[in-house]
Amino acid sequence: MSMTAPLAGFSDMAIQSQSGFRTLMNAMARPATILRAPEPLRAPAPMNPVAAMIALTLCDYDTMIWLDHGLMNGEGLTSFLRFHTGAPLAKSQAEADFAFIANPRKMGDIAAFPLGTDAYPDRSATLVLQVEALTNATGVVLSGPGIKDKTRFGAAPLPENFWPMMRANAARYPRGIDVIFCSMTELAAIPRSTHVGEGA
Amino acid sequence: MSLDTISAEAPAYNFAYLDEQTKRMIRRAILKGIAIPGYQVPFASREMPMPYGWGTGGMQVTAAIIGPDDILKVIDQGSDDTTNAVAIRNFFKRTAGVAMTFRTADASIIQTRHRIPEEKLRSDQVLVFQVPIPEPLRFLEPRETETRKMHALSEYGLMHVKLYEDIAHHGHIATTYAYPVMVENRYVMDPSPIPKFDNPKLDNTPALQLFGAGREKRIYALPPYTRVKSLDFEDHPFSVQDWPDTQCAMCGATGVYFDEVILNDLGERMFVCSDSDYCEHRQEAGHFGAEHASYKERMK
Numbered sequence: 275m276s277m278t279a280p281l282a283g284f285s286d287m288a289i290q291s292q293s294g295f296r297t298l299m300n301a302m303a304r305p306a307t308i309l310r311a312p313e314p315l316r317a318p319a320p321m322n323p324v325a326a327m328i329a330l331t332l333c334d335y336d337t338m339i340w341l342d343h344g345l346m347n348g349e350g351l352t353s354f355l356r357f358h359t360g361a362p363l364a365k366s367q368a369e370a371d372f373a374f375i376a377n378p379r380k381m382g383d384i385a386a387f388p389l390g391t392d393a394y395p396d397r398s399a400t401l402v403l404q405v406e407a408l409t410n411a412t413g414v415v416l417s418g419p420g421i422k423d424k425t426r427f428g429a430a431p432l433p434e435n436f437w438p439m440m441r442a443n444a445a446r447y448p449r450g451i452d453v454i455f456c457s458m459t460e461l462a463a464i465p466r467s468t469h470v471g472e473g474a
Numbered sequence: 475m476s477l478d479t480i481s482a483e484a485p486a487y488n489f490a491y492l493d494e495q496t497k498r499m500i501r502r503a504i505l506k507g508i509a510i511p512g513y514q515v516p517f518a519s520r521e522m523p524m525p526y527g528w529g530t531g532g533m534q535v536t537a538a539i540i541g542p543d544d545i546l547k548v549i550d551q552g553s554d555d556t557t558n559a560v561a562i563r564n565f566f567k568r569t570a571g572v573a574m575t576f577r578t579a580d581a582s583i584i585q586t587r588h589r590i591p592e593e594k595l596r597s598d599q600v601l602v603f604q605v606p607i608p609e610p611l612r613f614l615e616p617r618e619t620e621t622r623k624m625h626a627l628s629e630y631g632l633m634h635v636k637l638y639e640d641i642a643h644h645g646h647i648a649t650t651y652a653y654p655v656m657v658e659n660r661y662v663m664d665p666s667p668i669p670k671f672d673n674p675k676l677d678n679t680p681a682l683q684l685f686g687a688g689r690e691k692r693i694y695a696l697p698p699y700t701r702v703k704s705l706d707f708e709d710h711p712f713s714v715q716d717w718p719d720t721q722c723a724m725c726g727a728t729g730v731y732f733d734e735v736i737l738n739d740l741g742e743r744m745f746v747c748s749d750s751d752y753c754e755h756r757q758e759a760g761h762f763g764a765e766h767a768s769y770k771e772r773m774k
Contacts, residue, residue, distance in 0.1 A: 298505065
């Protein structure tokens with residue numbers, strides 16, 4: 275039986291989580307804008323440093339965390355998250371407040387996560403997808419609140435049916451999930467309010 | 475820090491007063507509010523060291539987003555130096571120790587009670603509104619279960635009837651503040667009791683706008699570049715207040731929102747800019763109105 279201490283979290287919780295949140299807030303308010311992620315945290319593999327920052331910034335005993343297969347089996351990852359956030363792990367996608375997905379190619383249907391109700395559209399999941407690359411040079415054409423005119427956005431790797439799923443998600447508005455993409459150093463968000471146009 | 479140093483100081487608070495769990499809860503509500511522009515997200519509003527109705531919602535939003543590098547401006551009806559603004563500024567000076575400013579252009583966060591600054595806001599600025607009654611339908615329908623259903627169905631006939639009744643009684647839409655807006659063609663939203671003069675500034679602005687209602691426990695948001703339309707009718711289009719032939723008595727500005735100041739028992743009065751920073755900035759640049767000492771000097 276190994277009794278290794280979990281990896282360290284924020285050394286200055288109030289200051290670092292504020293900086294992380296402010297970047298997340300700006301990302302959500304300006305969909306598809308790629309921002310340098312502050313306060314990356316070393317977490318057990320396969321959770322990337324930006325996803326770890328997001329988990330410690332937003333999750334606590336009030337939020338159910340769902341982990342995909344890779345993360346669930348990451349050595350010491352569940353104890354890392356439990357120690358630093360106190361968040362209970364969701365048994366199914368339908369319970370999740372936050373879903374962390376290390377391998378988006380196998381993420382399945384996003385409609386399996388809580389989408390909120392017409393009366394309470396906020397009772398829905400936020401998906402945190404770990405990707406290798408983010409770009410505004412190619413990809414789908416996006417418009418909507420937070421976007422001046424139009425923008426392009428691409429992320430990789432993603433499943434083939436990802437953008438059709440996101441179009442269906444936008445069509446459910448105001449119900450739906452919100453997505454935060456994170457690479458090893460950067461993050462971007464696409465909330466449900468974003469219209470997904472042609473491309474990809 | 476040892477216990478001795480703590481006891482020798484003023485009461486030690488967490489940065490920006492709120493505890494971290496409360497901030498996370500508010501931050502999650504803010505993200506949801508941004509994702510669903512105009513939708514009122516319920517949140518577990520805390521007691522603040524200030525009575526409800528004095529901007530506790532705005533304070534909680536500001537406390538959840540503010541960082542050590544921020545520069546905060548607080549205005550109360552356009553003015554930096556009235557009671558509410560002074561009290562809230564002192565609160566954040568003590569609990570967050572951040573820099574304060576009166577200058578709209580220098581601020582990264584502007585907390586406001588009932589005005590939007592005259593100066594155009596930028597994309598790196600956040601405007602935080604203090605909201606007394608977040609539900610635009612509340613005075614028409616007191617039951618939360620019903621208003622929630624109306625928002626769910628985007629059924630706003632009642633609001634249009636209210637505006638129509640205004641026209642029937644007064645010949646025009648008599649609502650002059652807290653004038654309801656339609657956000658992205660989906661949610662009717664209360665812009666807080668700003669004068670309808672400020673409504674056009676909500677639309678398609680580069681700055682993020684956050685709304686906090688402490689007593690009513692709601693947070694909502696307008697991301698930048700969001701379509702915000704004041705409700706109206708084809709034959710009674712929305713219009714803002716205007717003061718033809720009126721200049722600010724201090725800085726000579728026109729086309730701004732004015733405060734009326736009664737000067738004496740004879741009913742003499744003057745109009746001055748409601749936005750005190752805007753007015754002072756103009757005076758520093760050498761613009762003077764009829765009541766300004768420098769203007770009178772010049773006219774001698």
